[in-house]
Amino acid sequence: LRRSGAGLLVTTCGLLRHRPGGGGAYWVDSQQKRYVPVKGDHVIGIVTAKAGDVFRLDVGGSEPASLSYLAFEGATKRNRPNVQVGDLVYGQFVVANKDMEPEMVCIDSSGKSSGMGIIGQDGFLFKVSLGLIRKLLAPKCEIIQELSQLYPFELVIGMNGRIWVKAKTVQQTLIIVNILEACEYMTAEQRKQALAKLSGN
Amino acid sequence: PGDTSVLAGLYGPAEAKVSKELPDRAALEVLLRPKVGLPGVLERSREQLLRQTCEAVVLGVLHPRTAISLVLQVLSDAGSLLSCCLNAACMALLDAGLPLSALFCGVTCALQPDGTILLDPTARQEQEARAILTFAIASSERKVLMATTKGSCSVEEMQQCLAAAQRAATTIFQFYRDSVRRRYSK
Numbered sequence: 001l002r003r004s005g006a007g008l009l010v011t012t013c014g015l016l017r018h019r020p021g022g023g024g025a026y027w028v029d030s031q032q033k034r035y036v037p038v039k040g041d042h043v044i045g046i047v048t049a050k051a052g053d054v055f056r057l058d059v060g061g062s063e064p065a066s067l068s069y070l071a072f073e074g075a076t077k078r079n080r081p082n083v084q085v086g087d088l089v090y091g092q093f094v095v096a097n098k099d100m101e102p103e104m105v106c107i108d109s110s111g112k113s114s115g116m117g118i119i120g121q122d123g124f125l126f127k128v129s130l131g132l133i134r135k136l137l138a139p140k141c142e143i144i145q146e147l148s149q150l151y152p153f154e155l156v157i158g159m160n161g162r163i164w165v166k167a168k169t170v171q172q173t174l175i176i177v178n179i180l181e182a183c184e185y186m187t188a189e190q191r192k193q194a195l196a197k198l199s200g201n
Numbered sequence: 202p203g204d205t206s207v208l209a210g211l212y213g214p215a216e217a218k219v220s221k222e223l224p225d226r227a228a229l230e231v232l233l234r235p236k237v238g239l240p241g242v243l244e245r246s247r248e249q250l251l252r253q254t255c256e257a258v259v260l261g262v263l264h265p266r267t268a269i270s271l272v273l274q275v276l277s278d279a280g281s282l283l284s285c286c287l288n289a290a291c292m293a294l295l296d297a298g299l300p301l302s303a304l305f306c307g308v309t310c311a312l313q314p315d316g317t318i319l320l321d322p323t324a325r326q327e328q329e330a331r332a333i334l335t336f337a338i339a340s341s342e343r344k345v346l347m348a349t350t351k352g353s354c355s356v357e358e359m360q361q362c363l364a365a366a367q368r369a370a371t372t373i374f375q376f377y378r379d380s381v382r383r384r385y386s387k
Contacts, residue, residue, distance in 0.1 A: 011300035013381050032298035062214040062267040098265055
């Protein structure tokens with residue numbers, strides 16, 4: 001929704017939603033796969049290049065984002081973080097508007113890393129649509145609760161549509177990846193059936 | 202009716218080459234591939250028509266210095282190809298979630314030698330017709346975004362064709378609405 005002149009203009013197609021609290025807010029819920037950087041979003045980026053003091057990360061938007069080597073917890077000019085080309089980094093945007101190159105940091109406003117930073121070895125990165133990400137990040141997500149009863153696993157969700165999963169064995173990781181990808185189109189019933197079949201095996 | 206089909210793929214907003222990027226808006230690029238053979242001059246002129254129509258509705262100022270590419274592949278052609286491409290382009294823009302200020306649809310009118318107006322003609326009817334007019338009509342107040350004519354006709358006949366096309370546009374917009382509703386109800 002955008003304001004044009006005296007009225008409102010709808011710019012994307014989707015379902016119109018309304019939140020009654022506070023002043024009330026209307027927004028259009030649309031399904032997309034392409035990510036547009038927004039300030040404050042936590043995303044998973046892939047390091048593509050090291051240019052002096054700054055890393056270039058691919059976040060799936062129209063431009064690569066930049067990440068300074070000092071933007072990690074406990075990093076100083078002497079103590080550089082160990083980041084190689086091809087590493088996965090989880091951070092948040094500190095500058096993200098349409099006119100400038102997006103910039104990311106791996107520390108929050110108080111200087112702590114709070115779960116951000118370089119993502120370790122192994123694990124599997126895959127891409128889903130933004131609608132599924134929003135569903136997974138909702139406060140009580142059934143999909144994640146049901147999956148955690150199946151196997152223990154580590155999960156990092158980026159708002160740019162990327163999810164990183166690591167479980168104990170490669171096979172378990174792949175099973176989780178397949179379920180998450182299929183969750184987009186399955187209803188709750190089908191999902192419960194699929195999980196019941198797997199936990200029976 | 203129903204034999205012309207076009208497959209549309211939209212990519213973007215993606216990184217644009219420095220030579221092609223515009224500083225204040227998105228650079229829109231359309232590629233039309235015919236069913237057989239290499240793209241020729243006819244495809245190029247259609248690409249430009251589509252590009253100008255899309256630029257009028259896409260809010261390019263929200264994504265400066267990016268490139269939006271639209272690729273259209275003709276699967277089968279049984280008449281009214283240009284308006285089929287217009288409709289496919291609009292649905293691709295809708296589906297991808299790009300910010301648009303209005304929707305548009307394409308309607309083809311064939312003017313037969315005896316003066317009757319035929320909407321969405323087949324290839325046979327197009328060949329027999331005296332003039333073929335294609336209009337791109339916007340969803341806001343049915344304004345005309347683009348008009349192309351092949352053949353000759355008088356001004357009154359063009360006005361009549363335009364009125365008929367605007368009426369037909371309502372049906373097409375209803376089809377868009379139904380398709381989107383089906384997609385979001387899953």
